[in-house]
Amino acid sequence: MKLLAIESSCDETGIAIVDISESTTDTLSIDVLAHALNSQASIHAQYGGVFPTVAKREHAKNAVPLLISALSDAKLLAEVTERPPQALVGELMHMLEREQELFVHVAMFAATYGKPDIDAIAVTYGPGLEPALWVGVNFAKALAKLWSVPLIPINHMEGHIYAALIHGSTSQYTFEKPKLPLLSLLVSGAHSELVLSESVGQYKILGSTRDDAAGECFDKCARLLGLPYPGGPHISRLAAEARRKQLPREFVLPRPMIHDTSLDCSFSGLKTALLRITEKQTALSDEQKEQLSLEVEDAIVEVLVKKTLLALERTGAKTCVVSGGVSANTHLAAELSRTLEEQFPDVSLCISPRNLSTDNALMIACAAAPYALKEQFAPPDTIQAQGNLSLQRT
């Protein structure tokens, strides 16, 4: 079954095409036919964060070119046999009335290319930036109408979980049902959540951030240190330098809520504490930036590791997933791996591969695969972008 997936929740436009099949009842095989991604990070860098209306505009501009490139990679770009009827073009115009530029691209696409060999379309409908999400949702609805195929709405965070559960190379992955219960540490620019799954597809949020997300904290701290957006990778690079040089610990930042018995976390105090330090310095030397980056990374990682261990102890989870943009942090991965080996040797740790840790459409396709094979589709009219969509489904 061929599935096309669309991701547009933040500042990456992603389109993936996969061919899925059930190998055994607990194993899915996922052949990647195309995995196209357009990052807007350099555009948003000037604003120091993602600017929602710019994200919407960029998604609308890039969606069709990315679709053509993905279909071409998958060798599914079909010649048009007959032009779409005027009534259908009118419907597409109505569906995309808020995305005029996207409508023009879709109409040109429909006049140039025919229906590809695609069986269903999966789309991220939340959580994320609502204007950005709507572009993907409306684009998916328009393509579903044009090609007469069903739709599967996918929660972006479920996509992140699947990104850590699949195994394979860039062109072929398998998804094996994990040992349950499954605990997921989801850490991205907008989320820091510990989620328990007693069965596949069922989620209970055990704890989350009370203010800033872990990635947001990395980004805000990076900004205070004069580092570009997104700041996580830059902090991580400077922290690694500080470790390599064994720089003395000049600065101390708090580890918020580390001794609190709840599974919630809070990162805004960390940024404020860093602000107090930077305000006192006239200019930070390169060495001081490395020392502060080390302290920021250590503080965030220590809190995340502590809360994860606490959640493992309380839930008896047998699998631990770490996913979302911050899971690309090598220090977090190393610390979790080391502490789990020491304290929970029977728990399997699944960290999303680096190329799938940040937002992409392949993870959306993987999360959609079980629904697609069970033909669990949603009527287009019921699908709405939901910026605050929660994973909780008990």
Ligand code: KG4
């Ligand atoms: O999942 P993602 O691509 O987008 C959201 O859904 O938010 O996550 C982006 C976040 C950014 O805050 C970025 O700074 C952070 O992931 N990030 C990292 C690293 N790579 C990306 N944080 C720490 N260390 C990294 N290596």
Ligand code: ZN
């Ligand atoms: Zn994400």
